[in-house]
Amino acid sequence: MSTSYLDTDDLGFYGAFGGAYVPELLRPNVEELEAAFNSYCFTETFENEYASLLKDFVGRPTPLYYAARLSEKYGMHIYLKREDLCHTGAHKVNNTVGQILLAKHMGKTDIIAETGAGQHGVATATVCALMGLNCIVYMGEKDIERQAPNVQRMKMLGAEVRPATSGSKTLKDATNEAIRHWINHPDSYYLIGSVVGPHPYPKIVAYFQSVISKEIEKQLTEKTGKGYPDKVVACVGGGSNAAGAFYHFFDTKSVELIAVEAAGLGIDSGKSAATSVLGTPGVLHGSLTLLMQDADGQVVEPHSISAGLDYPGIGPLHAHTIATGRTTAIAITDDEALQAALQLSKLEGIIPALESAHALAALDKLALRKDEVIVVNLSGRGDKDMNTYMEKFSSL
Numbered sequence: 001m002s003t004s005y006l007d008t009d010d011l012g013f014y015g016a017f018g019g020a021y022v023p024e025l026l027r028p029n030v031e032e033l034e035a036a037f038n039s040y041c042f043t044e045t046f047e048n049e050y051a052s053l054l055k056d057f058v059g060r061p062t063p064l065y066y067a068a069r070l071s072e073k074y075g076m077h078i079y080l081k082r083e084d085l086c087h088t089g090a091h092k093v094n095n096t097v098g099q100i101l102l103a104k105h106m107g108k109t110d111i112i113a114e115t116g117a118g119q120h121g122v123a124t125a126t127v128c129a130l131m132g133l134n135c136i137v138y139m140g141e142k143d144i145e146r147q148a149p150n151v152q153r154m155k156m157l158g159a160e161v162r163p164a165t166s167g168s169k170t171l172k173d174a175t176n177e178a179i180r181h182w183i184n185h186p187d188s189y190y191l192i193g194s195v196v197g198p199h200p201y202p203k204i205v206a207y208f209q210s211v212i213s214k215e216i217e218k219q220l221t222e223k224t225g226k227g228y229p230d231k232v233v234a235c236v237g238g239g240s241n242a243a244g245a246f247y248h249f250f251d252t253k254s255v256e257l258i259a260v261e262a263a264g265l266g267i268d269s270g271k272s273a274a275t276s277v278l279g280t281p282g283v284l285h286g287s288l289t290l291l292m293q294d295a296d297g298q299v300v301e302p303h304s305i306s307a308g309l310d311y312p313g314i315g316p317l318h319a320h321t322i323a324t325g326r327t328t329a330i331a332i333t334d335d336e337a338l339q340a341a342l343q344l345s346k347l348e349g350i351i352p353a354l355e356s357a358h359a360l361a362a363l364d365k366l367a368l369r370k371d372e373v374i375v376v377n378l379s380g381r382g383d384k385d386m387n388t389y390m391e392k393f394s395s396l
């Protein structure tokens, strides 16, 4: 039997990580979801509809751009996978389009989601509007204040934004509220935004994001005559853009996979989100994975300048591939990411999202061989981060 890093066992484990830690009441929901995914998402009907929406609604394929000036600086061949050019400004919509088709096929009319910075909330509200489905997005009260433009976007798209008022009033509280809603309304569809949550979500989200590496393979073949690079670099919050960028290369051992986490103010500063270094095994959001927790098992509030990397856990697929050495994790500080954002802006005329800037900053940390081919997944555009850039670069 051939085994792949992407395979889970029957209980949804990637090696030691994963599974479905849900209340008994939700057991039928995750089983129904897995059955629907397996029976529907590999049919011609689904594939045609998904491909058509990715092309005409999302704007795929996204370019694989040869960054000539950046390449010259590092003495390498650097390609940027331009997920920043997707509709709504990031890769997240690849997943929400796929899941909304699945939800519709399952006869669901009420969609729920949780969001931290609001990016996944916007991507979910977008596809609910597209399909005419009801959308409720849970969001921490504190995040609602901090992320006003995304709250307004969700409202314009017809979604209801419900504040989570318990605990720290941030993402983990919004997640608790969403799960409570799901228990009380088991007919609703819970649309998860990264390769996290109970099995089968990590598998489903990774599959929907795998369009990224599928396109990279084809585009690299056209540009270099070889369908795989020496390295793929992607930032990791929960890990969906990384899972998508790595997907078709996991089992090609010569391709180095680099997952870039947010070190925040520094790994040992107490203000970090470098989960693979600081995390220990525990159950978060319905799966057993690496998470930042204190001695009592309480989740430690993460910190990163980029809202999308500010997550206390990491998807079980990444926990497994990092633990087994297939993937290399690197941590980048807030300041290093800011400098990388400025550098890309000036060298290539592309202002990246702060999350993506972490992946770019990793170029300074890698042991690079001359003339290597490196693909950096540019997960999103910088428009949403202009307030931070204005504050940090006010002297320009």
Ligand SMILES: *Cc1c(COP(=O)(O)O)cnc(C)c1O
Binding pocket: 090, 091, 092, 119, 120, 193, 194, 195, 235, 236, 237, 238, 239, 240, 241, 242, 308, 309, 353, 355, 356, 379, 380, 381
């Ligand atoms: C949400 C987000 C991320 C982090 O999420 P992953 O699931 O780790 O990909 C990274 N980049 C951008 C632009 C985002 O919006």
